Amino acid sequence: MAFSERVSRLKSSLIRDILAAAQRPEVMSFAGGLPAERCLPAVDWSQLPAGLGQYGMSEGEPALREAIAAQARDYGLDCTADQVLVTTGSQQALDLIAKLYLDVGTPVLVEGPTYLAALQSFQFFGADCLEVSLTPEGLDLDALRLRLQERRPAFAYLIPTFQNPSGVRYSTANRAAVAALLDEFGVTLVEDEPYRELSYDGAPARPLCAQLQRSAWIHTGSLSKTLLPGLRVGYLIASPELLKPLRALKQAADLHTCRMSQWQVLQWLGSERYGRHLQEVRAFYRERRDGFAEALTRHFSELADWQIPQGGLFFWLQLKTPLDTRTLLDAALAQDVAFMPGEPFFAEPDRHPGLLRLNFSHVLPERLDTGLARLADVIRDATPTYKEL
Amino acid sequence: MAFSERVSRLKSSLIRDILAAAQRPEVMSFAGGLPAERCLPAVDWSQLPAGLGQYGMSEGEPALREAIAAQARDYGLDCTADQVLVTTGSQQALDLIAKLYLDVGTPVLVEGPTYLAALQSFQFFGADCLEVSLTPEGLDLDALRLRLQERRPAFAYLIPTFQNPSGVRYSTANRAAVAALLDEFGVTLVEDEPYRELSYDGAPARPLCAQLQRSAWIHTGSLSKTLLPGLRVGYLIASPELLKPLRALKQAADLHTCRMSQWQVLQWLGSERYGRHLQEVRAFYRERRDGFAEALTRHFSELADWQIPQGGLFFWLQLKTPLDTRTLLDAALAQDVAFMPGEPFFAEPDRHPGLLRLNFSHVLPERLDTGLARLADVIRDATPTYKEL
CATH class of the missing domain: 3.40.640.10 (Type I PLP-dependent aspartate aminotransferase-like (Major domain))
Structure with missing residues (x-):
């Protein structure tokens, strides 16, 4: 099968694999960038010409x-x-x-x-x-x-x-x-x-x-x-x-x-109507972001550093003890938790270990503590410093 | 402005130019492959989940x-x-x-x-x-x-x-x-x-x-x-x-x-419903095709040869006296008639003069004779044999 030269650079998408794994309803997914279902407006097609x-x-x-x-x-x-x-x-x-x-x-x-x-x-x-x-x-x-x-x-x-x-x-x-x-x-x-x-x-x-x-x-x-x-x-x-x-x-x-x-x-x-919708969406995500920030403080203070994002849908965590976060995926998914490793967001992934992207809009607030606690445990288990303690 | 090497092969689309010219409502267009408006079904969006x-x-x-x-x-x-x-x-x-x-x-x-x-x-x-x-x-x-x-x-x-x-x-x-x-x-x-x-x-x-x-x-x-x-x-x-x-x-x-x-x-x-729709569409286009074939016989018998297409939306004409049909476009458009020159359908256009593609689904039957007569005149005017007669 002779494909074009560029197909050799077609990566089997890590996002795709993670999102596929995150389809299972029991998975708490911090991986994707999906809008919250609550923020999708009902639309009317009856006037379509x-x-x-x-x-x-x-x-x-x-x-x-x-x-x-x-x-x-x-x-x-x-x-x-x-x-x-x-x-x-x-x-x-x-x-x-x-x-x-x-x-x-x-x-x-x-x-x-x-x-x-x-x-x-x-x-x-x-x-x-x-x-x-x-x-x-x-x-x-x-x-x-x-x-x-x-x-x-x-x-x-x-x-x-x-x-x-x-x-x-x-x-x-x-x-x-x-x-x-x-x-x-x-x-x-x-x-x-x-x-x-x-x-x-x-x-x-x-x-x-x-x-x-x-x-x-x-x-x-x-x-x-x-x-x-x-x-x-x-x-x-x-x-x-x-x-x-x-x-x-x-x-x-x-x-x-x-x-x-x-x-x-x-x-x-x-x-x-769109203006009102945007106001509602912003208020909804702002609350989710703030709740997520508090939960992060509870579970990740000793593990990572981060900034509070002023917009968008993600927190970006820098682990205090860098490790290749791609290696954490299987363990996290085994605990029904999905996240995005940070390395693939760099042109040279191997030079940037220890970062991860967490979506704050998708996981329901009542499951947040469970999800982040499990993820924190996965990171602790993989970090030599903590293993030795 | 440094574009990629492949952009040097990005042709300014002849189709695009012709279709743009054919937008004028007075133009009788044999150029495009658009379905007839009559064949576009009304669709219902009310049950959209x-x-x-x-x-x-x-x-x-x-x-x-x-x-x-x-x-x-x-x-x-x-x-x-x-x-x-x-x-x-x-x-x-x-x-x-x-x-x-x-x-x-x-x-x-x-x-x-x-x-x-x-x-x-x-x-x-x-x-x-x-x-x-x-x-x-x-x-x-x-x-x-x-x-x-x-x-x-x-x-x-x-x-x-x-x-x-x-x-x-x-x-x-x-x-x-x-x-x-x-x-x-x-x-x-x-x-x-x-x-x-x-x-x-x-x-x-x-x-x-x-x-x-x-x-x-x-x-x-x-x-x-x-x-x-x-x-x-x-x-x-x-x-x-x-x-x-x-x-x-x-x-x-x-x-x-x-x-x-x-x-x-x-x-x-x-x-x-789709089966019935297809039956209607086929009957409609069959009638258009047959009417087009008759009009072609009236106006193009001495100018070109063609087969009756058993399907699709086009007649393909071979002029008896080959000439570069791209050179006919301006004259045809000046007469409010659009068509597709045949040369661009070949990898080596210059080796295949004298062909043209005519869509039979779009022009209304009552304008057909006018449109084809004008196109035939444009071809006659450009053909040395006829000029000399």
Whole structure:
């Protein structure tokens, strides 16, 4: 069986295996990034126009593109509907971006850690992913400058708002400095903001793309975290010079995104009802986050360090005694607990042991203590320091 | 702006330009492959289960995969639901297949002519497309053997049932011979059957995939031609050894296809209602085809030769005096008539002048004579023989 060379880089997805294991109802899963069932709104299809059955435009429905552009302008990103491309989930935006830029060996600048599925998609297309470390304030600016002086990446892939997995929110000063550096070196920015609306402590900052003077940019977003992931509606907004090839790539990928889904999203985006829904979702997740933080303090204070995320769906734990957290998975699953090891979120996994990502939105509060206590026990059992005590 | 090497092969789609021009309501378009508006059924969303809002499985909804497998078994293709992957239109199947097999220079065997969007997708990923001519009976078997002796393609991409653009339906004997040759040379078959159900003169034959003894295979299909293209639901069914990488590729492309669309398709597939709908659609298109054939005889008898297609949506015309039909487009559009030049359906367009594809489902019967008369005039004006008369 002769597959393409790139298939040799197609990783059997760890996420996929973990999520499959976490399907068992008895499993307490801290692994995924699924919205809580309680946060999925009931939607009404009764007004769906009949005309949407026909083929649609590759760019997306004009009215939805307008609404997405209007929302982006509210965020502070100056753009028109022409610059919007509706995608089949924001995952598809990553696929289109990879096709647009990547040959084998093309350098791409990524955060360390970064979103696992983006890393996998870029590496699948042959990218050489150059990591720049995150600090609690955003990107490590000295490291960023050094990286850019060494090699010119095809683009920088950044998640400045409630970064996945770390939860980091780039500060205002850090955003300005990163934008200036990307402009200085003429590096294209891909800014991924799926968690932007899941903000629990004040409004999110202006997109980094909006602060560029010179570099090309692609801003991506999703309705999966705030509305319904099953609709598969995401989008990208790009600087004008990128639109023509991106549209052709979208057409080649799936012609266009489901028009009924696009219509449904349009019923929400920018509406008062959507505003109320977002308020409720934020309040719900804020409470879950705070409860999770308290439970973490009870069970993990001696084991790990963490920051309280101001948005998104994850805590990012650094073990005090680093060990390869991938080796903990089987023991955790045997105790009906699932989590995401931290190593795969790095371009060089083996250099970053001792981190793990815990989702706080999914496990019911009444099962939280049981789940975290079991996970803490699994970590203690695997840690030499504790074994010796 | 440094894009990937493959972007240099991203053609500004001729189809896209023609279809855009054909959007003007006064244009009589023989260009696209859109279902007639009359054939798009009204669908009911009132029973849509709420649970479909959450993320779904990359493979597709289990019940829909069962229904697709059952339909394929009815066609004569032995398979289980495990072998089915739901895709975002069958266009996505082409994208996944290209990723799975193609590096720059990888040989792929295609029909001459073949489906334009497949050709573009394969060439975008760097395929070296090797043509084998079509005869009214199917593939030219001698040419096929010669091609396979010269080079071993990664796969053969064939459309044996109501081929697009030629309308050819491989005969039973030709199917058996092609299957035997692919088996003999151990070549994987990709069989694309989007028009299978649009059969006007008797039932379509057993899929070619079902006749392989040894080769790997991927069978693709679509609901876009018989139900609603706006849903973006297609599928592939593959031999077991291909499933693991195809699933991972699907996950990387868009996680999964819209679940609401999948649910809607499930309400139809295999139902009595769908059976009745297909009967009506076939009767409607058969009438359109027959009316088109009569109008062609009135306007094109001295200009071109053609076969009556037994299914699908297209007539394929061979001009008696070959000329590059791409050069006719502007003149035709100036007369408010759109059509598809034949050259781009070949891996080597310049070697195949004088062909054109005419869709018979879209233009209303009362405008048919006007449209075809104008197109015939455009051809006459451009043909030296007639100019001299």
